[in-house]
Amino acid sequence: MKIAVAIKQVPLRDSPLKAAASGLWIDEAGLSYEINEPDAYALEEALQLREKHGGEVIVVCAGPERAGQSIREALAKGADRALHVRDELAGLDTLGVARLLAAALKAEAPDLILTGLQSDDLGYGQTGVVLAELLGLPHSTIIMRVEVNGASVRVKRELEDGWFQHIEMPLPAVLTIQSGLNKLRYATLMGIKKAKTKEVKVLTAAELGGLTPATAVIEKIYAPHKTKQAQIFEGDAKTAATQLVEKLKFEARVL
Amino acid sequence: MSVLVILERHRMAGEALAAGREFAAALGVPLAAAEQPEAAYTADGYTAAYEALIREKNPTLVLFAHTYQTRDYAPKLATRFGKTLISDVIAARFDGAGPIFVRQLFQGKFNADVRAAGSGPHFVSVQAGAWRAAPTEDGSIEKFTPSVDAAASRQKAEAPFRESARAVDLTQAPIIVSVGRGIQEQSNIPVVEKLAAALGAELAASRPICDAGWLPMERQVGSSGQTVAPKLYVAVGISGAIQHLVGMKGSKVIVAINKDPHAPIFEAADYGIVGDLFEVVPALVEAIGKAKG
Numbered sequence: 001m002k003i004a005v006a007i008k009q010v011p012l013r014d015s016p017l018k019a020a021a022s023g024l025w026i027d028e029a030g031l032s033y034e035i036n037e038p039d040a041y042a043l044e045e046a047l048q049l050r051e052k053h054g055g056e057v058i059v060v061c062a063g064p065e066r067a068g069q070s071i072r073e074a075l076a077k078g079a080d081r082a083l084h085v086r087d088e089l090a091g092l093d094t095l096g097v098a099r100l101l102a103a104a105l106k107a108e109a110p111d112l113i114l115t116g117l118q119s120d121d122l123g124y125g126q127t128g129v130v131l132a133e134l135l136g137l138p139h140s141t142i143i144m145r146v147e148v149n150g151a152s153v154r155v156k157r158e159l160e161d162g163w164f165q166h167i168e169m170p171l172p173a174v175l176t177i178q179s180g181l182n183k184l185r186y187a188t189l190m191g192i193k194k195a196k197t198k199e200v201k202v203l204t205a206a207e208l209g210g211l212t213p214a215t216a217v218i219e220k221i222y223a224p225h226k227t228k229q230a231q232i233f234e235g236d237a238k239t240a241a242t243q244l245v246e247k248l249k250f251e252a253r254v255l
Numbered sequence: 256m257s258v259l260v261i262l263e264r265h266r267m268a269g270e271a272l273a274a275g276r277e278f279a280a281a282l283g284v285p286l287a288a289a290e291q292p293e294a295a296y297t298a299d300g301y302t303a304a305y306e307a308l309i310r311e312k313n314p315t316l317v318l319f320a321h322t323y324q325t326r327d328y329a330p331k332l333a334t335r336f337g338k339t340l341i342s343d344v345i346a347a348r349f350d351g352a353g354p355i356f357v358r359q360l361f362q363g364k365f366n367a368d369v370r371a372a373g374s375g376p377h378f379v380s381v382q383a384g385a386w387r388a389a390p391t392e393d394g395s396i397e398k399f400t401p402s403v404d405a406a407a408s409r410q411k412a413e414a415p416f417r418e419s420a421r422a423v424d425l426t427q428a429p430i431i432v433s434v435g436r437g438i439q440e441q442s443n444i445p446v447v448e449k450l451a452a453a454l455g456a457e458l459a460a461s462r463p464i465c466d467a468g469w470l471p472m473e474r475q476v477g478s479s480g481q482t483v484a485p486k487l488y489v490a491v492g493i494s495g496a497i498q499h500l501v502g503m504k505g506s507k508v509i510v511a512i513n514k515d516p517h518a519p520i521f522e523a524a525d526y527g528i529v530g531d532l533f534e535v536v537p538a539l540v541e542a543i544g545k546a547k548g
């Protein structure tokens with residue numbers, strides 16, 4: 001089967017972030033990047049499905065030139081080839097990006113499209129669902145298990161408060177994958193070497209129908225206003241701990 | 256022209272309604288609500304049902320609670336109207352050029368003002384706990400119930416189930432010590448176990464810790480785990496992603512211990528220590544022992 005995985009490149013977890021002078025996005029100078037963690041789980045699931053059912057795994061990623069590094073990482077982990085929608089995409093909203101991804105995937109006609117349930121940067125949590133609608137495919141979200149049975153797929157979907165549900169739908173379909181459903185693999189040295197020779201097809205927005213103006217427009221980003229002022233204890237651990245316990249005992253009265 | 260609130264059978268329905276009331280007043284338009292259909296949920300079925308209702312009523316704004324069900328179909332519905340769902344919103348402002356919604360970026364490290372551009376309907380979902388719930392049994396609001404063609408759905412859904420009876424009920428614990436990625440390794444878990452023991456607390460965790468199998472899933476606090484409100488919640492090495500915060504921000508007193516002074520957990524905390532948890536937690540265990548002894 002042909003499995004496509006949509007991945008996004010995001011700043012390395014716990015990077016120190018500050019707003020850019022424009023106020024429209026973060027200052028990207030000096031940042032390192034990685035594959036959005038939920039997407040890494042989607043990639044792993046795709047690789048495991050290929051090991052079971054055969055076929056190929058195609059990575060699709062929209063982002064500037066630097067995203068090529070995350071694409072190589074996905075190839076090093078075992079994806080067969082990649083589509084890179086390489087363009088200036090700043091200011092696009094989810095629908096705008098999903099339109100480009102959908103156009104890139106249409107020609108590939110995959111049996112299954114996987115992606116993470118949300119991105120660690122924008123966090124809209126909708127790209128997979130929008131992609132399904134644009135491609136006219138059924139979908140399901142926050143998936144904990146994937147079983148492919150011939151022409152259909154049965155999934156375990158996570159609900160709230162510890163509930164789950166099984167859903168069956170025909171292929172081709174789109175699934176958004178919950179983090180933690182599998183164990184991520186590392187790229188092997190051999191994988192890294194092989195990745196260099198794998199095909200990365202570069203596509204521009206113009207080739208994919210062009211850019212659509214955003215309907216959700218970021219006008220400004222800023223540090224959250226403090227609604228609650230925490231009392232912070234600093235200094236050496238012992239002093240801070242003693243001060244905290246005093247407060248918990250005599251001010252908050254919870255000890 | 257109206258604000259249409261989608262009332263899911265969910266504890267957050269009243270919060271969406273409260274947000275809807277605020278937005279309707281600000282826009283000077285009537286408030287209406289759509290009840291959840293009787294037919295069981297499928298993404299295809301509900302999308303088609305709400306699409307027909309929205310085309311008929313032509314609201315300015317369609318409002319959802321940001322639940323798992325909303326996440327499953329609302330983006331699809333918004334796409335049918337050429338819109339991006341402005342999801343997980345925590346506040347809103349209105350000016351001459353239309354509504355501006357505030358939502359979090361980078362797991363709560365930033366807020367963003369997001370303008371809903373162009374003409375309506377706009378699609379917005381509100382975050383758990385961002386609005387104080389209004390009663391949904393309100394006769395003054397016009398209510399509709401969309402009809403679902405269940406046979407047309409490509410998704411065939413089975414009945415929801417639970418893996419096993421929950422052995423740990425964190426909701427009853429008066430004190431909780433909760434651990435996150437900062438603990439680094441499974442072999443470090445005893446560091447926080449000692450703190451829990453000193454406080455007489457239940458041990459809990461953020462999602463990544465349970466995903467990794469370092470603590471059982473039934474000890475997870477957050478949107479996909481348990482929602483707790485103890486008298487004391489001590490977050491150790493938890494950065495405070497939105498998904499975690501919604502599960503614990505109702506706690507009476509929140510203490511955060513984290514090495515990153517900019518971690519969003521400090522926004523929710525009453526008391527905090529910025530420092531290395533491997534130094535701070537043992538010092539805390541000792542100080543608690545002294546205070547209690």
